[in-house]
Amino acid sequence: MGVIKRQAFKTSLASFIGVAIGVLSTLFIYTKVFNEGQNGQINFIQTAPLLLVTFASLGLGNLVVRFFPMFSGPKNQHGYLGLLMLILLAGVSLYFVLSLSLFNFLPPKYRAEYGLISAMVVIIGFRDLFTTYAQNFRRTTMPAVIDTIFLKAGIPILAIAYFLEWLSFRQVLTAVVGLYAIVAISLAIYIYRLGHFHLNFQWKFLAEKKALLREMAFYALYGVLGAAGGVIALQINSVMITELIGYKSNGIYTIVNVMANVIAIPYMSMINVTAPIAGDHIRHERWDQVADLYRRSSINLLIMGTFILLGLWSCLDYVFELMPNGERYAVGKYVILFAGIGKLFDMATSINGRIIGFTKYYWIGFYTILFLAVLTVSLNWVLIPMYNIEGAAFGTMLSSLLFNLVCVLFVWVKFKIQPFNVKSLLVIVLGIGLWGLTKLIPDFGNPILDIAFNALFITLFYTIAVLKFRLSEDLNEFYRQILFRIKRRNFKFW
Template identity: 30%
Template sequence: MGKIASQSIQTAIFSYLGVVLGYINVLWLYPYSLDATQLGTFRTIQDLGLLFVPFAQLGVGHGITRFFPQLEKNQSAFLSYSLLFSLLGFALVSLLFFGFKEPIISLFATNSPEVVDFLGIVLLITLFSLLSSVLDAFARSYLKVAIPTFFREVFLRLLTSILVGIYLLKWISFEQVMQGLVLVYGIALVGVLIYLIWLGVLKLDFTWTNFPKGFRSSFLRFSLITFLATAASTLIMKIDSIMVSSMVSLEANAIYSIAFYMALVIELPRRAISQVSMPVIADHFAKNQIPEINRLYRQISNRQLYICLFLFALIWNSIDQIYHFVPNREIYQAGKWVVFYIGIGKIFDVAFSVNSEILVFSKYYRFNLILTIAMSALIILVNYWLIPIYGIEGAAMGSALVMLLFNLVKYAYLKAKLNLEPFSWDTAKILFIGFICLAIGILPELQLIPFLIILIKSTLVLGVYILLSKVLNVGNEEWKFIKKRLKKSEP
């Protein structure tokens, strides 16, 4: 866990820098510079482009992580092979996109016709994001996670800020903003390329005959089997936003997107830990170290749940004051309960730890495929049921419900097949602490300026969290780590 912790902290720093930029963008710059319909269009086009990435990738990302440890040489040939395979996937997605263009247009024509004008941008965003994701997976196999995270989480958002800022100054039109998204994703891709070249690991080699016997067929079979699971997982994350645009309106999607982003902060520690843990899990499976996987499974569950519940309590207790700083808050504050339901869904996900990652790198990876496809179909059905009744809150409730069911099934399967258990008495203690801190929100509202209310509530949540952690003897590893980092920063 120490190895993962040291790697994760660098990734987490860049992830949270990205959060700061994201908060500035999503909670102030975007709603200040763009009207609700423009913001809905801006987010929908990006979501569509990113939704197609796992379909084009054909599972190459997980394939690289799983099979990279089997290579003592020929890594450059493996990269070129993977890139070519993913480009083939992109060509297939492009053909399907143009083949089904009319149904796609009809999906948005009634409630969100503005999206139709920018559908051509979608595939270019897909292409650049696809290549970036393959290079990310390659860098991750060397445990070089931080810099690719910087380009994905920080640099990309910074460029987007500049793009929208130029529009705010009236130097370009909204149409040019949408076209500029292509340039933004392209520049971020170039940044990752330059980094890998600087590391000396990006060397294209098309000598594919020197792989170990059966390597290519095993890699292709694994990638093709797991790609549907990856694609379905992305569909679970993105489909609610797209369905809100098509079934309600672009303005509703703008409200939903801002609320969703607030809740997304809760799971950032999970993302940082997951990226570094994947190659470690793959290595443990390669050595058949099941007890080590179980230990990692439980440690990650407790660490993620402890940190993420604290973040959830901070956000939810100050949710009204956070919305106070959003331009046109009378429009966007309608997403308040979306934050709550999505937050609950994220807590479900982090509590069940790295179950998806374990399944993907185990011999039971086919089950993950079946389950993820079933869950993606279920969330579409649930959204069709709940969105007409509850609007954007229905989409959030559907996501939380499916996330719970998704994780319960994975938990039961891993328990039955590998006897893995992520939960302990510490889990119950952490949940109790989180519930108490969330309940702070029922206290009478203070009649002060919003910034002071946020400061007071956050201090109260932090104090209660630390006090109960000491009393119940949980979170010791996390606080020792924080103290260690603070001591290192002292002059």
């Protein structure tokens, strides 16, 4: 777990910084500089390509890590990256043929922004390929840093330039696409600097691996379906809220959901690091190590997720007091709670979906993701008209709980491993208990002081309890390393 801890910590730190910039920009810059329509247009050219690229990439995202061990060995990995890029180019070419052939039948907003959206499809396809490919070499920190520098910090700079009338709005839209292109190019340069940017794939090697290529094609087909289901499950809330109850409600949902997404940062960071390791263990049938990785990832993620959710929920009222027009967004308070619970259970079940995906039962994972998408849409259709944005959040939470429960049970039945133990229950009890104690803390009449005191109280007692009861051996070891470095006056995380 040493590599996992280092990479997950550094990636989480970079992601937290990126999210902090994103949240502050959303709350204090975008709403000041752009009107509602302009914000929607900027969001549209970034989110619309996400669904399109799942089809244009021909399921490539599911191949990158899954089949890397079959190509690894020589220095150039048999030109695996070159093969992946060729597949992506074929998918992008197919996208252009179909979209141009059906151009007159496309939605008006899509036609109006066809050039920018199509450019984003290509750019995001390569960005995602390079980001995922870097995971094969346990490299997740630098992609997160690159994303933070150019996107999370770059777009607010464009907004300020527009506010100062240095750029027109059309130039801002074009520049956003340019920032994504810079990210993709930077990732390619990073992989090259690592010594792994090899495009000359070996035809002889591929000719000898016809069965492998057939398996990859079959896996990619399921990958397209699964990825589409995953994107629908993640993106459908905003679309359905807008259609069923209007833009205003969707604006509130978007803002509060940004805060809820903070909870999942450690999950994405750790999963990106553990996925290639889990895949290697499964390929060599080291199921004892898979089980150990499963359990340790689960308890570590549960501890971190509970801490973030507890701190966010305890300080939320004070955050709304500090926000401009905070009373308008406070109606979405329970969106954060429901979304947070769903994300927390997702974290607690850790790599269950990845375990399924790296075995011969990978097709089960794709069907469960499609089930998740259908269930999310169905619940939203019923709950949004009844309970507004809280209904959407509750439906998503319920879908996530059922989806992960199915995955956990499948892994338990098929492979006889599961992620939970008594310490998992203790973490939940600790979180609920500390939340109850925060209700006894008096108000100071100043939201900044209230946030500071609650955050300090939770951090102090939560950390002491986690270390005292040894809820995570990895965190206790990390704590010992910190003390050792302090004593040696060499306190370095990096």
